[in-house]
Amino acid sequence: MKAYVYVSPKKSVLDPQGKTIHGALRKMGYQGVSDVRQGKYFEVTLDGLDEAQARQEVERMAREVLTNPVIEEFRYSLETP
Amino acid sequence: MKAYVYVSPKKSVLDPQGKTIHGALRKMGYQGVSDVRQGKYFEVTLDGLDEAQARQEVERMAREVLTNPVIEEFRYSLETP
Numbered sequence: 001m002k003a004y005v006y007v008s009p010k011k012s013v014l015d016p017q018g019k020t021i022h023g024a025l026r027k028m029g030y031q032g033v034s035d036v037r038q039g040k041y042f043e044v045t046l047d048g049l050d051e052a053q054a055r056q057e058v059e060r061m062a063r064e065v066l067t068n069p070v071i072e073e074f075r076y077s078l079e080t081p
Numbered sequence: 082m083k084a085y086v087y088v089s090p091k092k093s094v095l096d097p098q099g100k101t102i103h104g105a106l107r108k109m110g111y112q113g114v115s116d117v118r119q120g121k122y123f124e125v126t127l128d129g130l131d132e133a134q135a136r137q138e139v140e141r142m143a144r145e146v147l148t149n150p151v152i153e154e155f156r157y158s159l160e161t162p
Contacts, residue, residue: 006122021123021146030142032134035126041087042102045116053113061111065102 001046002079003058005066008039013071042066051080082127083160084139086147089120094152123147132161 009015015037022036044061046054055078062074090096096118103117125142127135136159143155 008122008124018123025142025146028146030138032127032130032138033125033142034128035124037124039122039124041089041120041122042099043089043116043118043120044114046113047115049113057111057113061106061114065106065109 001054003044003076005042005062005074005076007067007072007074008037010071010073054078082135084125084127084157086123086143086155086157088148088153088155089118091152091154135159
């Protein structure tokens with residue numbers, strides 16, 4: 001089973017990386033881009049867990065390890081085979 | 082309109098960051114994790130483009146700026162209002 005975890009900076013937190021990319025895109029002539037935010041993305045392969053256990057593990061992992069809860073938030077999706 | 086771009090290392094490319102996270106998770110007692118791969122995630126806000134134009138801009142942007150085509154691949158989704 002695969003879990004996809006998406007970690008992004010909270011709305012209220014400044015995202016200098018995203019701002020830099022946004023500036024670069026504008027200078028390169030990309031039209032219509034009004035904001036860019038950058039986050040992280042994890043592909044976690046899980047073995048030997050049923051869906052409920054997998055959800056529990058992934059949520060705990062995302063909360064405790066993959067995300068800094070002060071400045072980041074996460075969402076995830078499970079791909080069941 | 083929002084575009085979500087996911088950039089991940091190609092299957093054939095070593096992902097040392099992912100391996101490190103995997104090792105850390107195992108040491109911390111997380112069960113059932115057999116692989117971790119880390120990628121990047123971009124939230125791009127687009128204004129004044131219709132869906133076809135947005136797709137074109139986002140694909141070009143992902144190919145030319147957000148992804149290193151030698152070692153990375155991307156996928157994206159559009160959130161139409």
